[in-house]
Amino acid sequence: MNKEQALSKFKELEEKLSHYRSILALVQWDMETGAPKQGIPYMASAMGTLSTEVFRITTSEEMGECLQVLTEDTNPADGDLRTMASLREAKRSYEQSKKIPEKLYSEFVVLTANAQSIWAEAKKTDNYSLYEPTLQRIIEINREFTKCYGYEEHPYDALLDLYEPGYTVRVLDPLFANLKDRTLSLLQRIQTSPNKPREDIFGQGFDKQKQKEFCFHLLPKLGFNLEAGVLGASAHPFATGISLRDVRITTRYIDDVRSSVLSVIHETGHALYEQGIDPELEGTFLRDGASMGIHESQSRFLENMVGRSKEFWSSLYPDLQRTFPSQLQQVSLEDFYRSLNIVEPSLIRTEADELTYNLHIMIRYELEKAMIQGEINAKDLPEIWNSKMKEYLGVVPPTNAEGVLQDIHWSFGEFGYFPSYTLGNLYSAQIYHVIQQKIPGFHQLLTEGNLLPIREWLREQIHQYGKIYTPGELIEKVSGEKLNADYLIQYFEEKFSKVYQLGQ
Amino acid sequence: MNKEQALSKFKELEEKLSHYRSILALVQWDMETGAPKQGIPYMASAMGTLSTEVFRITTSEEMGECLQVLTEDTNPADGDLRTMASLREAKRSYEQSKKIPEKLYSEFVVLTANAQSIWAEAKKTDNYSLYEPTLQRIIEINREFTKCYGYEEHPYDALLDLYEPGYTVRVLDPLFANLKDRTLSLLQRIQTSPNKPREDIFGQGFDKQKQKEFCFHLLPKLGFNLEAGVLGASAHPFATGISLRDVRITTRYIDDVRSSVLSVIHETGHALYEQGIDPELEGTFLRDGASMGIHESQSRFLENMVGRSKEFWSSLYPDLQRTFPSQLQQVSLEDFYRSLNIVEPSLIRTEADELTYNLHIMIRYELEKAMIQGEINAKDLPEIWNSKMKEYLGVVPPTNAEGVLQDIHWSFGEFGYFPSYTLGNLYSAQIYHVIQQKIPGFHQLLTEGNLLPIREWLREQIHQYGKIYTPGELIEKVSGEKLNADYLIQYFEEKFSKVYQLGQ
Structure with a gap:
């Protein structure tokens, strides 16, 4: 040959x-x-x-x-x-x-x-x-x-x-230990703050059919192409790229509208990546994200830096109020925004706030390491899960359904995947840092609800390349430096200082 | 080896x-x-x-x-x-x-x-x-x-x-010619009858969401197993056996509730066949109906002999009335039943009444023969379609969408398939003749809305065998004789004599 x-x-x-x-x-x-x-x-x-x-x-x-x-x-x-x-x-x-x-x-x-x-x-x-x-x-x-x-x-x-080629236990252990320390310290300041967001807004019950209609209203505003994608429903929200012109996401509808809306924004972050890959890469091994972590950075960026920002909601919140007048008519944008960013250690990873989310990942990381090393087996999991939850988050699941059984990932056979979520958070904060410099009107665009220039920048810098670059090459290409955990920690400190009005 | x-x-x-x-x-x-x-x-x-x-x-x-x-x-x-x-x-x-x-x-x-x-x-x-x-x-x-x-x-x-192995133009030509003659003669008697069913009932507009709910109410009553099947929606209703425990059907929702309900009953006839095949045949070449015609006999039997009978509706009609009170509260069962069986030459095959349905098939049969023999080409179709419609049904489609473009079959590449529909009607009448003898309380069961013994008889006699027998072997095994067109013609004459109160 x-x-x-x-x-x-x-x-x-x-x-x-x-x-x-x-x-x-x-x-x-x-x-x-x-x-x-x-x-x-x-x-x-x-x-x-x-x-x-x-x-x-x-x-x-x-x-x-x-x-x-x-x-x-x-x-x-x-x-x-x-x-x-x-x-x-x-x-x-x-x-x-x-x-x-x-x-x-x-x-x-x-x-x-x-x-x-x-x-x-x-x-x-x-x-x-x-x-x-x-x-x-x-x-x-x-x-x-x-x-x-x-x-x-x-x-x-x-x-x-x-x-995530290139990452090892030797790299992750200290990285996660550092993030854990600084997260727990910030968490303590938050928990002792007297200036807490309202906690009553999302407990009022939101009609599921109306949530669905709002999610479909949201999709095109986020830049999701519905002629090349589908929004469905499933127990655990996910995104899947069937082809570059067939990208499907799901959400789930529970009483709390935050769950469906933030899941849609998160999964749309993944979908924009897939829909933005260069069509020339269709049918090749490169029709995919650079890595799981980079993929997750796109969903996290859209969910957290965009979807939990006050600027983003300043144009969309009136629509949400019109959809749920009895629940939201009397709630100010400021109160709504602060409530979207409540920090509260809780049981379910996918419903966790931004800050404590990484603690959930660290627990899974610790358990997976031990399972793979043969130190623990399936029968030991519920007990160890609960004790780790106590240690990291200070809460203990009353049932296994809300504990060790909450994630689908192990059923897929996926071990080694969970750390990508936290890596995704780290990448997303580094990209957020860059994008604010590269798109000077970034916050103004968010305020106007004009996300198109942001999607185009991400497409140009990241999406179009599919799997051409390795994650290390790509983050360096975009930001000019290697992955650096400080950006995430700084972002958390700035954001939650505002939300919880923490003293400097 | x-x-x-x-x-x-x-x-x-x-x-x-x-x-x-x-x-x-x-x-x-x-x-x-x-x-x-x-x-x-x-x-x-x-x-x-x-x-x-x-x-x-x-x-x-x-x-x-x-x-x-x-x-x-x-x-x-x-x-x-x-x-x-x-x-x-x-x-x-x-x-x-x-x-x-x-x-x-x-x-x-x-x-x-x-x-x-x-x-x-x-x-x-x-x-x-x-x-x-x-x-x-x-x-x-x-x-x-x-x-x-x-x-x-x-x-x-x-x-x-x-x-339909065994059938040829030489067999079908005279069979269809005979059916055409006797259909046109009965049609003339019907069209000149002064005792016509009401025509105003189904033109009132029926909410699509409520139609959908009624269809889901109907499925278990028809014996459809929803844990081993799905009802969806598509432009052209169809049934597909993905596996014996995953049988999917669709319907479509238009203003007229007859369309969705009768399509569901029709496609459920196909689905009961697939769900009733011996599980031992899963994964083999025999996981299928004996032939397209036999498959169609099951859908036609359920749609026409069951779903358009007064007995069947005597138990279900009150539920339909409750679903659509403003449209049906004042309509008697008798009027409803007669309206379900209106005979009226029309444009769309899938919406055609039982009697004129076969005329639609004959047109396609004639056209396919000519296309395959090279006598006509795609460019000639619209004109010839319209002239055949005039000849067989006395109506001419105002648009190609309602004419030559109405069926999906040719897009699937399927030529030679359409005659199976009429063969299915012929088989279904022969099976109907047998089942009334073998299940003496047949009409009483229908009246009670108890279709289970009927489904079990069909499963025992036909469904379980999958593709083990050829269609010829199967119809002879079930009825003791070869396919005989007289049963369908007799059934039509008896039924429409009642619906249109024709003189003997």
Whole structure:
């Protein structure tokens, strides 16, 4: 096979894999938003079959040969940036996948596909023991994976690398320890402040159909293209890029309107990323975010820096008041804004305020490290979960449904993913710092409800590149420096000083 | 490869194909019910890739070898009924598929996947010329197909055989001619009857959300299992069996409540068939109806013999009255029933009454024969459609949207399918004749709204077998005789004599 033949074959395989991944993403979306209960096990098997085919192609001799021919003596000058990045990603997947025995991988796919409905049932009925054996097997397979992948210091590093290349326990431990200390210290100042936001606004009950209508009103204002996307509903809000012109998000409707609206803003942050990727990258390995953390930075930026700002709501709040007159007519924008930013240690990660959110992540990080290292097993989780909640947040879940069962991630088999959320927060604050300098009228645009120039800046600087750059390259390209936790801490201190009128 | 190895390999391929077909059915469902407009072309390509893989496996050397080893010297005594039937179906697909060049098939898959949104747009904007080139290519490919498949007398026979094995132009021409004559003669008696049903009942406007609620109220009463199925909405109602425990139907909501309710009953007839197939047939080639015509007999039976009967509505009509009090409180059951059975030549097949429905089919049958024989092309269709409408039904569509563009079928590439609708009507009347003898309290059960024993009888006699029997074998097994058009004509004459109080 010469280079030309190899490149043509490589592109053919790349497109086929992209097609199959789009289909798998759709089946997954359907399972969480529309599939009838009894139909799930069969579709889980069907997904297993197609995922196995994806795995087979990714690790095929054909792929190996293409990669060898195309990368053996190539230097960046030989190929265009896109092809080089595609090859880098394919090689990464090839080498990672080659390390996992096919049988183990198939078991994992079927196990995790079924795990999602078992988890949902266990959560619904607050019955952890229903889920425990499945989770235990997922943990064991992840331990196997770390042995297959290999690692230098900590087995968990092998999993972290899947989501955020370059990060290890050695990097995260001190970073998280620092963030924990400064968060707890700020939290204490907040909790002792006499100037607390109103707590009665969101407890009044908000009609779900009207919440839905408001969310659809919000989407185009956020820049979401509804002709290339869908908003649905599911137990746990999520975003999925089925293709660049089919990006789907969900929210959930509970009594409190904050939940649906902030989830929509958060997931739209993810969706704008996917909808903004250069169409030329459709069908390639680069049709994706740079990393989970960078992806999360986009959702966090939109949710927190935009969606929880007073400027943003100054144009939209009258619409929300009109939608819920009996609840909001008498509530001032200032009170509404401050209430959106209440800091209160609580049980559920996805409903947590900005500041204590990272504490939830740290708990999961600690537990995952221990599970992967074999120090704890599924049966130990509820007790340790509750004691960590006490230690970090000072609250203890009354049920497992509100505790260890709250997140879907482990059902997906995802270990090493949670730290990306906090990395996303760190990236988002660094990007926020830059964007205020680069778009001088930033706060004025927010006030006018004109988010288009902001979306365009993010598209230009970040979105369009898809997975061309690694996360480290990208954050340095955007901000001119490496990831720096100070931006998040400064942002928190400034913001909550205002919300809680803390003395300087 | 010995027989044991061949059987094991065959079952592995069969399951893989079944998984892929489930996934393709889901993607198709999504395209018609939820996908964002701009996402459709990419998913069409992805479907093309997976369909090509299905085609490749179906016609693979591996499959050919298995079939040869397993069928060369096997007589029915050697294998169980199920395996024999699976092999029969696999061999049929293998031999049919082998005749189609892979490249032509791929073109067809991508063409038809895109055709659906082009057709929808053309219909929406009443712009036939937008659709014409696509349709022309679909016709041409179907002509190619008939040459590949081969035929004895008429090229259209090759396509009829795909949906209803055993039926040919030579069989259908006189059958349809006879049905046409007796239908037109009964129609004339009806049109000259002075005793017409009320025509004002359904023109009053029925709230769509309330229609939807009533449809969901209806489903369990019809025996539809909502834990193993979904009701959605789409432009053209349809049913699809994604798996035996995931059977999805759609309806559409227009001002007239008849449309949504009768579509739900019709599609539920299809769904009960799929939900009633023996679970042992899951994952095999037999997870399907015996033929399109037999499938249609189940939907027609439920729609017409059950859903348009006075007995059925005697228990449900009070619920409908409560849902729409201002429209129906003053309408008697008798008037409602008679109105459900108004006979009136009209433009749209799916909204046609029972009697004139078959005339719509005959028009399509005539046109398809001529298209496949090369006598007419896409550009000729609108004019010929309108002249046939005049000839058969005495009405002419004012727009192509209400004429030649009304059906989605040709966008799917389906030629030879339409006659199955009338065959379904013929089968349904023959089954109705038998069921009244076999379930003596049949009409009483309907009156009580107790459809369960009827569903169980159909499941026992028809549904459970899936595709084990050919349609000819099945109708003879159920009724003790071959398909006989007299039952449908007798049923029409008896029913409409009552509805229109015709003199004997």
